[in-house]
Amino acid sequence: xxxxxxxxxxxxxxxxxxxxxxxxxxxxxxxxxxxxxxxxxxxxxxxxxxxxxxxxxxxxxxxxxxxxxxxxxxxxxxxxxxxxxxxxxxxxxxxxxxxxxxxxxxxxxxxxxxxxxxxxxxxxxxxxxxxxxxxxxxxxxxxxxxxxxxxxxxxxxxxxxxxxxxxxxxxxxxxxxxxxxxxxxxxxxxxxxxxxxxxxxxxxxxxxxxxxxxxxxxxxxxxxxxxxxxxxxxxxxxxxxxxxxxxxxxxxxxxxxxxxxxxxxxxxxxxxxxxxxxxxxxxxxxxxxxxxxxxxxxxxxxxxxxxxxxxxxxxxxxxxxxxxxxxxxxxxxxxxxxxxxxxxxxxxxxxxxxxxxxxxxxxxxxxxxxxxxxxxxxxxxxxxxxxxxxxxxxxxxxxxxxxxxxxxxxxxxxxxxxxxxxxxxxxxxxxxxxxxxxxxxxxxxxxxxxxxxxxxxxxxxxxxxxxxxxxxxxxxxxxxxxxxxxxxxxxxxxxxxxxxxxxxxxxxxxx
Amino acid sequence: xxxxxxxxxxxxxxxxxxxxxxxxxxxxxxxxxxxxxxxxxxxxxxxxxxxxxxxxxxxxxxxxxxxxxxxxxxxxxxxxxxxxxxxxxxxxxxxxxxxxxxxxxxxxxxxxxxxxxxxxxxxxxxxxxxxxxxxxxxxxxxxxxxxxxxxxxxxxxxxxxxxxxxxxxxxxxxxxxxxxxxxxxxxxxxxxxxxxxxxxxxxxxxxxxxxxxxxxxxxxxxxxxxxxxxxxxxxxxxxxxxxxxxxxxxxxxxxxxxxxxxxxxxxxxxxxxxxxxxxxxxxxxxxxxxxxxxxxxxxxxxxxxxxxxxxxxxxxxxxxxxxxxxxxxxxxxxxxxxxxxxxxxxxxxxxxxxxxxxxxxxxxxxxxxxxxxxxxxxxxxxxxxxxxxxxxxxxxxxxxxxxxxxxxxxxxxxxxxxxxxxxxxxxxxxxxxxxxxxxxxxxxxxxxxxxxxxxxxxxxxxxxxxxxxxxxxxxxxxxxxxxxxxx
Numbered sequence: 001x002x003x004x005x006x007x008x009x010x011x012x013x014x015x016x017x018x019x020x021x022x023x024x025x026x027x028x029x030x031x032x033x034x035x036x037x038x039x040x041x042x043x044x045x046x047x048x049x050x051x052x053x054x055x056x057x058x059x060x061x062x063x064x065x066x067x068x069x070x071x072x073x074x075x076x077x078x079x080x081x082x083x084x085x086x087x088x089x090x091x092x093x094x095x096x097x098x099x100x101x102x103x104x105x106x107x108x109x110x111x112x113x114x115x116x117x118x119x120x121x122x123x124x125x126x127x128x129x130x131x132x133x134x135x136x137x138x139x140x141x142x143x144x145x146x147x148x149x150x151x152x153x154x155x156x157x158x159x160x161x162x163x164x165x166x167x168x169x170x171x172x173x174x175x176x177x178x179x180x181x182x183x184x185x186x187x188x189x190x191x192x193x194x195x196x197x198x199x200x201x202x203x204x205x206x207x208x209x210x211x212x213x214x215x216x217x218x219x220x221x222x223x224x225x226x227x228x229x230x231x232x233x234x235x236x237x238x239x240x241x242x243x244x245x246x247x248x249x250x251x252x253x254x255x256x257x258x259x260x261x262x263x264x265x266x267x268x269x270x271x272x273x274x275x276x277x278x279x280x281x282x283x284x285x286x287x288x289x290x291x292x293x294x295x296x297x298x299x300x301x302x303x304x305x306x307x308x309x310x311x312x313x314x315x316x317x318x319x320x321x322x323x324x325x326x327x328x329x330x331x332x333x334x335x336x337x338x339x340x341x342x343x344x345x346x347x348x349x350x351x352x353x354x355x356x357x358x359x360x361x362x363x364x365x366x367x368x369x370x371x372x373x374x375x376x377x378x379x380x381x382x383x384x385x386x387x388x389x390x391x392x393x394x395x396x397x398x399x400x401x402x403x404x405x406x407x408x409x410x411x412x413x414x415x416x417x418x419x420x421x422x423x424x425x426x427x428x429x430x431x432x433x434x435x436x437x438x439x440x441x442x443x444x445x446x447x448x449x450x451x452x453x454x455x456x457x458x459x460x461x462x463x464x465x466x467x468x469x470x471x472x473x474x475x476x477x478x479x480x481x482x483x484x485x486x487x488x489x490x491x492x493x494x495x496x497x498x499x500x501x502x503x504x505x506x507x508x509x510x511x
Numbered sequence: 512x513x514x515x516x517x518x519x520x521x522x523x524x525x526x527x528x529x530x531x532x533x534x535x536x537x538x539x540x541x542x543x544x545x546x547x548x549x550x551x552x553x554x555x556x557x558x559x560x561x562x563x564x565x566x567x568x569x570x571x572x573x574x575x576x577x578x579x580x581x582x583x584x585x586x587x588x589x590x591x592x593x594x595x596x597x598x599x600x601x602x603x604x605x606x607x608x609x610x611x612x613x614x615x616x617x618x619x620x621x622x623x624x625x626x627x628x629x630x631x632x633x634x635x636x637x638x639x640x641x642x643x644x645x646x647x648x649x650x651x652x653x654x655x656x657x658x659x660x661x662x663x664x665x666x667x668x669x670x671x672x673x674x675x676x677x678x679x680x681x682x683x684x685x686x687x688x689x690x691x692x693x694x695x696x697x698x699x700x701x702x703x704x705x706x707x708x709x710x711x712x713x714x715x716x717x718x719x720x721x722x723x724x725x726x727x728x729x730x731x732x733x734x735x736x737x738x739x740x741x742x743x744x745x746x747x748x749x750x751x752x753x754x755x756x757x758x759x760x761x762x763x764x765x766x767x768x769x770x771x772x773x774x775x776x777x778x779x780x781x782x783x784x785x786x787x788x789x790x791x792x793x794x795x796x797x798x799x800x801x802x803x804x805x806x807x808x809x810x811x812x813x814x815x816x817x818x819x820x821x822x823x824x825x826x827x828x829x830x831x832x833x834x835x836x837x838x839x840x841x842x843x844x845x846x847x848x849x850x851x852x853x854x855x856x857x858x859x860x861x862x863x864x865x866x867x868x869x870x871x872x873x874x875x876x877x878x879x880x881x882x883x884x885x886x887x888x889x890x891x892x893x894x895x896x897x898x899x900x901x902x903x904x905x906x907x908x909x910x911x912x913x914x915x916x917x918x919x920x921x922x923x924x925x926x927x928x929x930x931x932x933x934x935x936x937x938x939x940x941x942x943x944x945x946x947x948x949x950x951x952x953x954x955x956x957x958x959x960x961x962x963x964x965x966x967x968x969x970x971x972x973x974x975x976x977x978x979x980x981x982x983x984x985x986x987x988x989x990x991x992x993x994x995x996x997x998x
Contacts, residue, residue: 075987076914147901154942158950166950170942177900177938181931184910185924188917 006068008052009082012096013131015045020124028117035107038120042103042127046096049131053093056084058497062504064137064202078140078199082132086501087270090344090494091263092134098259098351099127101476102252105355108472109362111160111250119160122152123252130260134267139187139199142272143180149261150176153245153253161248168241168248175231175241183228183268186221190276193217201272208276209508215279222280225273226288232265235288235325236295239318246314251358254310258317259351263343266324270336270505274328278508281331286423289329289413293430295322296437303444309360309367312448313353316394319441320346320405326434327409330427331420331509333502335412340498342405345487349394349402352480356387359473360452363466369448374455382469384453386477391453393484395445396438400488404495410434417509517573520580520632522562523588527625530555531618538614548617549603553596555621559628560592576696577635583844587631587765590848594758595624597855597968601862602750604962608866609748611656619649620754627762631769636685636695639766643681643730646762647674650755654747666746673729673739681726687719697774705777720775720782727770730763733823734792737816744812749865752808753858756815757851764822764847771826772840779829787827787922794820794933801940807861807871810940814897815854817937822846824912824926828919835919842911845986849908849979850897856972857893860886863961863969876944878953886961889973891945896976898941899934904979907986909934 019041026034057065064083072080084092102123110116129152132145150173158169191197194207207213213221231238242262246254274281299319306312320342327339361367363380377384393400396407413431416423469477487494518525533555534548541547563585572579598620606613626645633639651674655667689695691712692703704716725736732740744752775782797817804810825839825846861871863886868875880887896903912930916923961969979985 073982073984073987075984076910144901144906147906150900151895155949158946166946170939173938173942174935178935181934182928185913185917185927185931188913188927189924192918192920 004055005066008048008055009066009084009092009135010068012045012048012052013082013128013135015041015048016099016124016127016131019045020121020128023117023121023124026117028115031116034117034120035103035110038103038106038124039100041124042096042100045127045131046100049093049096052084053089056089058086061500062086063501067137069137069200072138072141076140076199077197079138080141081138081200081202082135082141083137084135086497086499087340088134088267089497090340091260091267091347092131094344094347095127095131095134095260097479098256098347099123099130101479102255104472105252105476108470109251109358113159115159119156122155123256126152126156126256130256130264133264137201139190139201139204139272142201143184143187146183146264146268147180149264153249153257153261156253157245157249160250160253163248164244165248168244171241172245175234175238179228179231179238181228182224186224186228189217189221189224201276205275208278213277213279215283218277218280219283222273222277222284225277226269226284229265229268229273230291232268233262233321233325234265234318235291236298236318236322237291239295242318243311243314246317246354247308247311251354251361254314254354254358255351258314258354259347262317262321263347266321266328266339266343269325269328270339274331275505275508282419282509285329285331285416285420286426288325289416289427289430292322292325292329293433293437295319295325296434297440300437300440300444304440304447307368307370309369309372309448309452310354310357312369312444313350313357316353316441316445317346317350319437320350320394320402322437323406323409323434326430327405327412329416329430330409330412331417332412332415333499333506334408335416336502336505337495337498338405338408338412340502341487341491341494342409344494345401345405345484348480348483348487349390352390352477352484353387353394355473355477355480356383356390359383359469360387363464364461369451372452373458373461374451374453375457375461376453379457379461380466380468386469386481388449388453389481390484391445391449393488395442398488401484403488404491406434406438410438417506419509517571520566520569520571520573521578523559523566523592524625524629526555526559526562527621527628530559531621531625534614534621535618538618541614545613546603546607548614549599552617552621553599556592556595556599556624560589560596563588563592563628572634574635574638576698577638578629578632579634580632584631586844587761588628590761590851591624591627591630591758594627594754594761594851594855595621597859597972598750598754598758600964600968601753601859602748603964605748605750605862605865609657611658611748616653616656619653620751623647623649623653623754624758627758627765630762631765633766634697634769634773636688636697636700639697639770640682640685643762643766644678646759647678647730650674650751650759653751653754654743656748656751657746660746662742662746663748664746666743669739670743673736677726677729677736680722684719684722684724684726687715687722691716691719697769700774701776704775717778717781720778721785723770724782724785727763727767728789731760731767731819731823732816733789733819734796734816737793737797737819740816741809741812744815745806745808749808749858749862749871752812753855753862756811756854756858760815760819761847761851764843767826768840768843772829772836776829776836779831783827783829784922786823786829787926790820790823790827790926791929792820793817793823794930798933798936798940801937804940804943805873807864807873807876807944810873810943811854811857811861814937814941817933818846818850818854818897820933821909821912821930822850824930825915827926828915828923830919835915838915838918842915845911846908848986849904849976852972852975852979853893853896853903853905856889856969856976857897859965859969859972860890860893863959863965866960866962873943873947874951875954876947877951879948879959882953882957883959883961885966886959886969887945887948889969890948892973892976894941894945896980898938900938902977902980904976904983904986907979907983910983911987
């Protein structure tokens, strides 16, 4: 293996961390330099990531590529084992792309109270944590990266958030920590029950597939591990931190939170919980499906009641992640492909929605739907147009990225995995609930468009000299908009990558 | 008593004792520059450190096996001497600024450290007792060192009364233990207890163990013997509080580890459940009371109580299996070492702040991020680390304990669950100081001036916490040192 193959992922993942340190050392009055460095480091990391994606062998099916497995902490037999496969590649690359676009956006928009240096350093630290989660193949390493995102996000919300920021920040921290400590105990239990003892995800998968873990053990440990993932996703009823965190966070905090961090939870299910503990997955699947169905309907209803535009988008995330979880709960090839598709699509679309809301707020200094009062398309035709387009993508219009994840998840619920055959009626009920959810989703998004984008500009805004979409905004948005269309028209672009490893997983559930 | 004394084995103690005498003498002859006691003491501590380093890998025993130098002892000696360097470093400006007697203070401080350094080598109840008292007795005086302050007097008095009480209880237990086993040597006691005792003897032995545990419970401030700690920490000079929270507590744990896992190992079925209860109470009460604190040192005091609860947990995992015991022993040792680093760091920052804020309410940390970015970042690292969030060193301290607990299974799992819930609660108050430093605006705008020594120590502690966090192998090498257990 060449040095490039061994070190590429590590380099890309750690570049932002290096950037964070460099930025921390720059004098704080060199504001432009700091922003430039932010773009430079996220850009460099993205270039490496994309080069890796180009070099990736798409025909290989399952199996890890660009793997590096070396000693790290022999005393507890934790290893530095990183690699990438079709499931993690899309999410990993998305992390770098979104982070880079956020850094570009920061060139023009630094939320109050400024402090650009700390803002970018924390964002870069966050990026390393998120990217690392998707490549770690050692449970301890996974956990370190998983927790690495907590502190930067806490400060991003707590310093640069809006009015209720401190409450939202600590709530986010406490909820996520609560889930993840149980996850850690679950990881330790897996370690001690496997033989030979190992934290290696690949080895544990082999051990789990071979029926190494007893059913009782799997039920308990799946519960512990799933709790950690479920809080992060977030699944109903663990979602209450999310509307607060999303609403209070600064724009790029929301973008990264929705775009990537939530996916860490669903990714955890696909990467760790399902393959290592298949019996547990089978037993919990109906429950997960039920919570997902509730989340879809509940979130849609909650959205109908929101007065704050950003909070509305936040709740819509809960619903979209419900579709992702529904796909996972079916334990089918199509369902899990749907889930990964849903993750990526949601990352692009909801990230974009938060950008739009951020820019609306930047002009109007309010996010209340009633105060905005409509006429966005008239007042700011480009911004209004982009916002309308993305909202329509989010409600699942065929031909755009949001469609495939939802429809495939619903399809998969019609025929769940053979191991769940006795739950067929239940899953069909989930499908119907999900179907109702899509109608409600379309309803609240259209209603939102009607109230915000359509209509005439209210008197109070008529004279305000708001700038329409700025160059910086175009630069950070166009890649996302293009991807939304591209994935909508050519879903094979993504499913072609994910299907190989997903199919390898399916052997466990008789699919 | 025919054996010759092994002077190399006791060299660190000899150097330290010599330094103590020198400090006291010099102080009598220098009038105006009594601060010279500090560099003098520092030189002595460093010399003792070098002497200890020459003992690495040694296995020496002297005074008929009552004093032993092995890996465990060397590890703790190095640890205590390092703590001594840090405490000395943060003391200098604090005591000069506060215009307190300096010569006497350094004399007392070094005497305490002499006891601490002796502690891990003590393999005999008598030596153990002398070492422990050598740690505690000067502590009573140091706690009351701010003579003009009523709180400091209260601190000293409380500490003294509780300390003497616990000493009496412990000594009584030790005498009972001697009565049952006919020996004061820890290993011999272990062998004697391993044999089948007559029922009456058995009862007496268990009573002795219980009394000794109560005595140590006071020293390590375990609930329900913790109530002196917050008042004493708050009233003492800040560097003394740092000493009490780290060296003094660690000395207690070093003694407790040897007693429980070596001398009383055979009776684990009796004491392990008691430790389970102690540990749960200590961490839970420590954490929940900490939630209400508004004063920095009190917050750290309750934090140190909660942390003692985590450190007591491995004791509750003791079984008949030497492998599991070794793991528990190593977990407690690791926790103690990592805990000390982060706590010392936090106290260093508080010491720096004490120059402009006498009462040290948390609100006085407001805006420190703007006024002293390095201090604020370091304090955030210490607090997040104490809460056990990766990638800080404190995470690994907890990780080793979780690991031992899950490996133990049964009650271990239940204890681990209680401990993780406690960790989640603790994040709330650990973030209180960062919240103030970073989210709030400073009351005064002038830059924050910390003494160079304090800044240096803070920085080093931060680097250490991060280094352990990223590469825990640095401390993970210590588990093999716990060969003490199961031998």
